Every structure is written in structure tokens, then in C-alpha cells.
Amino acid sequence: MIQFFHVHKNYLDGVPALTDVTLTIEKGEFVFITGPSGAGKSTLLNIIFGSEEPTDGHILIEGRNYLKIPPRELPALRRRIGFIFQDFKLINTKTVFENVALSLKVMGVGPSEARKRVLKALSYVRLQHRANFKPLSLSGGEQQRVAVARALVKEPAILLADEPTGNLDPDMAIEMMELFKEVNSRGTTVIVATHDKGMIEKLSKRTVTLASGRLLIPH
Amino acid sequence: MIQFFHVHKNYLDGVPALTDVTLTIEKGEFVFITGPSGAGKSTLLNIIFGSEEPTDGHILIEGRNYLKIPPRELPALRRRIGFIFQDFKLINTKTVFENVALSLKVMGVGPSEARKRVLKALSYVRLQHRANFKPLSLSGGEQQRVAVARALVKEPAILLADEPTGNLDPDMAIEMMELFKEVNSRGTTVIVATHDKGMIEKLSKRTVTLASGRLLIPH
Amino acid sequence: MPSGFSSFSLYYALTDALGNLRDNLVTSLLSALTVAFSLAIFTVFLVVFVNLNNIAATWGERTHVVAYVKEGIKTGPSGTAGWPSGTAGGPPGAANWTEALKKTVEATPGVKDVTFISKEGALAALRAELKGHEGVLEGVAPDILPASFEIILDPSYVNPDGVRSVVERLRAIDGIFAVEYGAEWVERFSSFMRFMEIFTFVIGAFLAAATLFIISNTIRLTVYARRHEIEVMRYLGASGAFIKVPFLVEGMASGVMGGALSLGILFLGRYAAGRHIPQYFIFIIENPFPLWKLSGGLMMAGLLLGGAGSLVSLGRFLKV
Amino acid sequence: MPSGFSSFSLYYALTDALGNLRDNLVTSLLSALTVAFSLAIFTVFLVVFVNLNNIAATWGERTHVVAYVKEGIKTGPSGTAGWPSGTAGGPPGAANWTEALKKTVEATPGVKDVTFISKEGALAALRAELKGHEGVLEGVAPDILPASFEIILDPSYVNPDGVRSVVERLRAIDGIFAVEYGAEWVERFSSFMRFMEIFTFVIGAFLAAATLFIISNTIRLTVYARRHEIEVMRYLGASGAFIKVPFLVEGMASGVMGGALSLGILFLGRYAAGRHIPQYFIFIIENPFPLWKLSGGLMMAGLLLGGAGSLVSLGRFLKV
Numbered sequence A, B: 001m002i003q004f005f006h007v008h009k010n011y012l013d014g015v016p017a018l019t020d021v022t023l024t025i026e027k028g029e030f031v032f033i034t035g036p037s038g039a040g041k042s043t044l045l046n047i048i049f050g051s052e053e054p055t056d057g058h059i060l061i062e063g064r065n066y067l068k069i070p071p072r073e074l075p076a077l078r079r080r081i082g083f084i085f086q087d088f089k090l091i092n093t094k095t096v097f098e099n100v101a102l103s104l105k106v107m108g109v110g111p112s113e114a115r116k117r118v119l120k121a122l123s124y125v126r127l128q129h130r131a132n133f134k135p136l137s138l139s140g141g142e143q144q145r146v147a148v149a150r151a152l153v154k155e156p157a158i159l160l161a162d163e164p165t166g167n168l169d170p171d172m173a174i175e176m177m178e179l180f181k182e183v184n185s186r187g188t189t190v191i192v193a194t195h196d197k198g199m200i201e202k203l204s205k206r207t208v209t210l211a212s213g214r215l216l217i218p219h
Numbered sequence C, D: 001m002p003s004g005f006s007s008f009s010l011y012y013a014l015t016d017a018l019g020n021l022r023d024n025l026v027t028s029l030l031s032a033l034t035v036a037f038s039l040a041i042f043t044v045f046l047v048v049f050v051n052l053n054n055i056a057a058t059w060g061e062r063t064h065v066v067a068y069v070k071e072g073i074k075t076g077p078s079g080t081a082g083w084p085s086g087t088a089g090g091p092p093g094a095a096n097w098t099e100a101l102k103k104t105v106e107a108t109p110g111v112k113d114v115t116f117i118s119k120e121g122a123l124a125a126l127r128a129e130l131k132g133h134e135g136v137l138e139g140v141a142p143d144i145l146p147a148s149f150e151i152i153l154d155p156s157y158v159n160p161d162g163v164r165s166v167v168e169r170l171r172a173i174d175g176i177f178a179v180e181y182g183a184e185w186v187e188r189f190s191s192f193m194r195f196m197e198i199f200t201f202v203i204g205a206f207l208a209a210a211t212l213f214i215i216s217n218t219i220r221l222t223v224y225a226r227r228h229e230i231e232v233m234r235y236l237g238a239s240g241a242f243i244k245v246p247f248l249v250e251g252m253a254s255g256v257m258g259g260a261l262s263l264g265i266l267f268l269g270r271y272a273a274g275r276h277i278p279q280y281f282i283f284i285i286e287n288p289f290p291l292w293k294l295s296g297g298l299m300m301a302g303l304l305l306g307g308a309g310s311l312v313s314l315g316r317f318l319k320v
């Protein structure tokens, strides 16, 4: 369970990205976060991920005070979160296989098991044939799917997806959403930031709308 | 006028990205290029831009044999093309203003005129208030709009836009398309690669569809 | 899975490091070469200074102390002819007495070597010096010059205090009537040695600092060029060790490589210089260390520099 | 707008370079420091070697050649007592003859300085050497030792061939009956000078190569860290010059900065060393160059190294 209590976030430059956000996301829920460009969707995900700190407010994740977690425990926490970054964040000097495998290596999964899981994840996103390519020789949509595979391969407790279908054609986008639903059905909490109204309508899941950093429809 | 005659492109790894593409885009036309992820849309734009060379075939741009243009003339040619890259390609160490201004600097536009034009372009994409931010402190959609501003500010003869609305909410996406139409109405040839079917339908412009590197509906 | 550093993680970190080394071959090679040149410069300095120090040390042997033997006492019938000139002066009894005196001198702390110069020997030396004008010495009594001991000091005593202590002790010996030594030379020599020590130390420290700086700067730039990769690893939940180990291994590997390369550079340089420098001075660039020590030392230095450089450079990228 | 390099472009390139310098301040400073250390090492070497060369050159003056004056001829009544000992030997006529001979010797090519040692002077010198045993010389004729000229050679003649040519000429002078010189010393000295030249050259070339390598590697890494920026500029249609100029200016600026910093490092080092090195040897680290030459040279070297390093490093990023 992820709980935000009156969370504020002002960036150093004084830009208010989130204002007084109070929000509860149940364990195993599937939530869309939507809102116009610059509304604070990525900021919200980054705070859950621990890569941004809120300026004010309280956050409880699984009952623990998130802001009191010592920095040395952050890696362990992040290994339980899968994050599909808006800008992918792939390592250009490693192959697709290595990029996806890295998130298992970090968790200490053995080589042979890792291999199996990586190949399976790549087949889910239809990229088996690109396993030995480096990210820069992939199309934009292919890179995005590598990012999806890297987040799913670790079977995370929480999946954060930031605009995960922005570079995908509608058919592929739907396929990815089916993947997320499947992962969700196996117990993973899924939070997807997206602009894709068609997608939101099609899945009819709970939707949180942000506008200029404020919750528009609180739940 | 951009003419492709039986253009093929195989990447070094042996991946066929374009197969036998023959295509004519008139001067001042507005064309959508669509097709699933990995179909070859970006490859097509990159070839027009001169950052990829076709493996086979001929290309005429304004009647000149494009493949025979000496490398030293390439910069001059690129100054006449505005390219909105799928991955934005902003310089993270420069501010938004400097990023947009750079494409005018390169053309030798004087500082005061450049300043006026840059601020105008930023207002078109609704980013005047972010002029002194660096790209990494912008949201994904804001970064994409900086890329749009940088391509438009130079008033290019040809505008190439690769998935220019992938990170934008529908309203903002429509606003950008209106911008492109306006630029087009002033004589610029506009070529937009996109997955956004709604957008394509709304604008009802000529649409070229690629599938696995082949033209599906040749015009 | 515990949050720590599992054996699989370690395995990965090491294979990763080798993979990185391959991927960044050009950069790794360039930093290895930087390490190599820095170490080579340092070593050339060290070799030249060790060699200069060594000859300086042998100069110490030139510090003669001369102890003159007392006249007439127990040296046998002096002034009488008949003793074969050229043999050590005096009858057997006198010779025994001289031997005993020599033993006493030799036993003095700080004395390394003693040569006895008889009266006749002293005169012969003077005669040789006057070559062509020996006439001056005609009819001169053979014992007009005193017998003496020429004493070479232990190197550790070649300094003003050391020499003075030896001289004091020699003067106290019965049978020695005067002791002479080159006070000025000792003064200069010992200050030269002090200079050499300080100069070697100052230049050495300076070069070591410069080398360390250059290497850590090279690695810092390498790390900087890969900051994105580091950021991604942190986002994937990699522990500090998991991120650091590959860089550390890579840094140490290119450091060792640099050490080995510096050995090559040095031998090439030695060969090139050997063809141009007169044989007489070649000693100054001759390697004074056993080969295994030199190569082991260089590679160890490379390893440490590379490792330390990596750790220092990584510091700022691993915060938060 | 022509495709060339307009005046606005140049203006932009220059302001950009300064902007970059500010943006990449840490990296620029680090490469400036690398340049500084490299130049400082090089300069320390240069200074020490120039100073050693300078004393080596003054050693040349120790190469005495002694020319002995012929006996009895025109040197006045020899063997007669009555001339005050200590004054130059011989009556006025003889003195004139000696003067003339001295002039002839002085006029010989390669001779720098001549001192006349009279017979009495030679004997006095011997007496001094026999200190304490002057008895040997009692009753010896004051002219038993010959008069001589002590000759100091022109430095350019201090080599085996030069000395030999001077000696030949001296031997041919009427009134000189023998010429002595330290052949071995000359041999050694001249080979030492040759060694110094080659050693300075070899070490200098090595250090220059190492410095150039380290600097260009540093800049290459800097450029590598900014390859993305360069790519973007090329995509925006920037000409090669537009991209290169800022890096060039930046490289030159941090090179000049490095030159200035090296001056600071050198003076600090000189100060620190001066407090520990005995006064007697301080000359070896004394700056032998005029200050403006040293500082100008260092800054110019930094400028050239920085500029050249940038251009070389940029090469591979500007293809296609």
C-alpha cells in the first residue's frame, strides 16, 4: 500500500511540481495517472521510486515511513520496483540482452536462471531477434520495449510506467497494456502515467488526474 | 521535391530497414508516415536528413542527386532542414533558450534577431517560462516541445518530425499539429512520422504507410 | 535474496569489469598509457637519483684520514742505513709494534680500511711527485718524512661529526702524534649527500603527486564519460559495491597494464639512450634494482594507482 | 546566408567557447592542472639540466695546461743568490723576455688565461706542500724546479682535439721545453659534456612526448564526454570550424591557464625546496632563465599543447 499525505514538491528553481497531494494506492491495484504535459506525473512516480524527495508531507509504503528509510537501504527497495522511464535509460554500450539481464544481476540471480528469464521477457515484448543489438541500433519503439522488458523481468512488487507507449503503434501499445494487466493479476501494484486517453478508456481502471501538480479527481 | 527511386537500406547488422521504397513528396506537401514500431519510419527521415546513407537506389532532392553531394556541403543542406528527433537530442548542459538559439547561431543569425525569434518560437510551444531551464529539469513533454521549437525557429524549407507528439497530451498534440500546418501553409514541406491514428484522421493529409520496410499504400 | 553482496553479484561484477575493459578498450588503453608514461617518468628520475646517490656514496671513500706515527719510539734504530729501502721500516720488533698499532687503528669505530705508509714509502711518493727534479731530494735522510696510516672511513662516518669522533679516538691512541683530514671536503660532501636526499625526496614527492593527480584525473574523466551508466545501475538498485567493483577492477587492470607498458617504455628508452650515451656514463641510466623488483614494483604501483584513482573518482558519482 | 563561416558564427563560436569554459569549469580546471603538472615536471628537468650544463661548462676551466720554460736561456743569471725570493725571478731583461714569451703564449689560439709561475714560486709551492717537513728542501738550489706558465683554455677547446691542437702550438714556441696536460681529464670531461647533451635531449624528448600524450589524452576524454553535444551541433548543420573553434579556444585557454599554474607550482616548489636544500647546492634549482622568458615560454607551451591537443582529439568526432 502506497500512501501520500499532503505531499508537496517544489524543485530547486522554485517550480511547484506537486501541491498537496493526498492519495492511497492499494497493494495490487492498477492505477492510471494522467494529466497534461508538466502536470507532475513523472514527479509523482519519481517520489515513489525514491529518486526525488518531497519538499513537504508524509509517505507510507507498506506501512513504513518512506522518508525515514536510510540511504543504504534504498538499493534493496529499488530492486523490488520496476520502473519504465519516460526516456528509457538504457545503457548504450551494452546489448539489449545485457541491459535486461542487468536488473537481474543486481539482484544476484544466477546466470542460467537469468538467461531464461531475460529471453522470456524479450519474447513478451517481441524483441527476441534484437537480443544482441545495442540500443542505438534499435527503433524508438523497440528501445521503449526493452525498457518494458527490463522492468518486468525482475517480477517487481511495484511497477511504475512513465508514458510506456509513447513510441508504440496502437496494436503494440495494447499488447503492452495486456502485459501490465497480466503482471498486475499476479499481484504487482501497477502505476502507469500516460496521455493515451484511448488506452485509459479501454482498460477502465482507476484513473488519477493531475493538473498543475494538484489532484483533480481524488479517490 | 523529394524523390526516392527503389531505395533500399540494410543496416550493418544485416537488418533490412527499407526495401524498394519509391516515393515522391512534392515541395510544400504535408505527409504523414505511419506504420508499426520498427517499420522504417525513422530510417526514411534519417535518409532525407543525410545522416544515414541508403544501401541502394537513388534520391533526388530539388532535382539534385542527393547521394553525390560532397560531405562539405552537408552542413549547409542541414541548415535548411528542421528535424524533431524521436529522442529530442537536446544539449543537457545548455539552457532551453541556448538550445533553441543554437540552430540560429549555426546559420549566422545575429544575436538580437536570434533572441526575438527564439522567444517567439518558445511562446508557440508554450515554454516561455522555461527559457532558462536546462533540459533535464523539464518534463518529457516539455523537452519534446523544446525540440519542436528548435526545428521551427529556423523556418526550414523541410520539416522532419519523428513522433513529435509521443510525450504530449492530446490537447497539446493538436496544438503542435496546428503549428505544423501553419508552417506548411507558409511553404515548408512537412513530413511527420507518427503512430497517432487519431491525429492522422483529424488532419486528413496524405499518409504513407510502411510495414517491415515496404510501402503499403504507395502514392 | 539479502540486500547484501551475493556471490553471484561478485561473479557478475568481475565479468562485467572484464566486459567493460573490452568495451572501453581505447579508453582503457589510453589510461594505461597515461599510467605507463607517468610511472616511466617517475622511474627514470628514481634510477638517475639512486645511481647518483650510489656514486656519491663511493665518493665517501675518498675521505682519507691520515694518522702520523710518532717519531723514534720503538720504531727501531732510525737514521742508520742498511735496512733495505722499500720494505716496511724497522727491525722485526718494530714491525710487530707497527702491526699492533695498525690493529689498534683498525679497531677504532668508524675505520673501514687502513694502509700503512712507511717513511721510505712516504719519501718514494714525494720523489714520484717531483718527477724530473728528484735532485732536490739528493742526500736527504730517508726518514725525514714520518710514517703514517692512511685510513678510509666507514661511509656512515663521512660527515663532520662522524669524522671528528674518529679523529678524536685516533688522537688518543699512543703512538699517533698527529691526525690530518680534509675538513672542508667532509663538510661539502656531507652537505651534498643531504642535498641529494632532500632533492630526491622533493622531486620524488612532486612527481608522485603529479602522477597520482594525472591518473586520477584520467579515471575521473573516464567515469564522467560513463556517468549515465552509473546512474542507470543505481536506479536498478545496484549496491555501491556492485557499481564500484567493475570500475575498481577496470582501474586496477589498466593500472597493471600501465605498469607493464612502462617497463617496455623504459627498456626501449634504455636501449635508445644506450646507443648514444658514451659507455663511460651509461651507469647513470643503468637499472640499479633487481629486475623482478623493478617490474613487480611498477606493476604494483600501477595497480594501486589505478585502484585508488578509481575509488576517488567514483566518490562523487555515488552520492544519494 | 553563405555556407561558410560568417562573422556572427565566429562571434558565437568565441562566446560559446567562454560559455563552455564556465560550464565545464571543473573539467577545464582539471585539464589545466594536468597541463600545469606536466609542464612543471618538464621545466624542473630543464632547469636542473641547464644548471648542470652550466657548471659542467665552468669545469672546463679546470683543464690546466702547464708549459715549462726552457732552462738557462735568457732567464738571467741562474744559480746566483741575491734576487729577493717571492718576486718574479730574473733581472729586468729576463723579465722582459718572460713578458714577451707570456704574450706569445697568450696569443696562441685556444688559450684563455695565462699565469706565470717563477722558479721561486714553484719551490714555494713545493715547500707548502711539504708542510712540517720543509727540512728536505734545506740547501736545495732555488732554481732546481723550472719556471712555467699555467694556462686555462677557452671552453670550446676543452676536448681531446682542441687540447691537442693548443699543445702542438705551444710546443712549437721557442722557449717552451715541455707541455703537460691532463689528457685523461680532458677525455672524461668532453665525454661527460656529450653525455649531458644527449641525456638532456633524450629525457627532454621523452618528457615532451609524455606531456603531449597526457594532455591530448585528457582533452580526448573531455571531448569524448561531450560527444553527444558535438553530434547535435553537426545535426544542426554546424560547419567543422563552428564546432572546432570553441573546443580549440577552450583547449588553448585551459592550456594557458595550465602554463600560469605551472609557474605557480614551480615557485612554490622552489620555495619549499629552498628551505631544505643547503645553500651550497641551491644553484641546481635556481631558475637560469629570465622571468619573462620562463613565464612566456610556459604559457606559450600551454597554449600550443592545449590547442594541438584539442585539434587532434576532435579529429575522430568530426568524421561524416
Ligand SMILES: Nc1ncnc2c1ncn2[C@@H]1O[C@H](COP(=O)(O)OP(=O)(O)OP(=O)(O)O)[C@@H](O)[C@H]1O
Residues within 6 Å of the ligand: A136, A137, A138, A139, A140, A141, A142, A167, B011, B012, B013, B015, B016, B017, B035, B036, B037, B038, B039, B040, B041, B042, B043, B044, B086
Ligand atoms: N543503427 C541501426 N543499426 C541496425 N539496425 C537498425 C539501426 N537503426 C534502426 N535499425 C533497425 O531498423 C528497423 C527500422 O528502424 P526505424 O528506427 O526506422 O523504425 P521506426 O519505424 O522508426 O520504428 P519506431 O516507430 O519504433 O520508432 C528496426 O528493426 C531497427 O531495429
Ligand SMILES: Nc1ncnc2c1ncn2[C@@H]1O[C@H](COP(=O)(O)OP(=O)(O)OP(=O)(O)O)[C@@H](O)[C@H]1O
Residues within 6 Å of the ligand: A011, A012, A013, A015, A016, A017, A035, A036, A037, A038, A039, A040, A041, A042, A043, A044, A086, B136, B137, B138, B139, B140, B141, B142, B167
Ligand atoms: N529537475 C527539475 N528541476 C526543475 N523543475 C523540474 C524538474 N523536473 C521537473 N520539473 C518541472 O516540474 C513540473 C512537472 O514535471 P513532470 O516531469 O512531473 O511533468 P509530467 O506530468 O511528467 O509531464 P510530461 O507529461 O510532459 O512528462 C514541470 O513543470 C517541470 O518543468
Ligand SMILES: [Mg+2]
Residues within 6 Å of the ligand: A041, A042, A043, A086, A162, B139, B140, B141
Ligand atoms: Mg513526465
Ligand SMILES: [Mg+2]
Residues within 6 Å of the ligand: A139, A140, A141, B041, B042, B043, B086, B162
Ligand atoms: Mg522511429
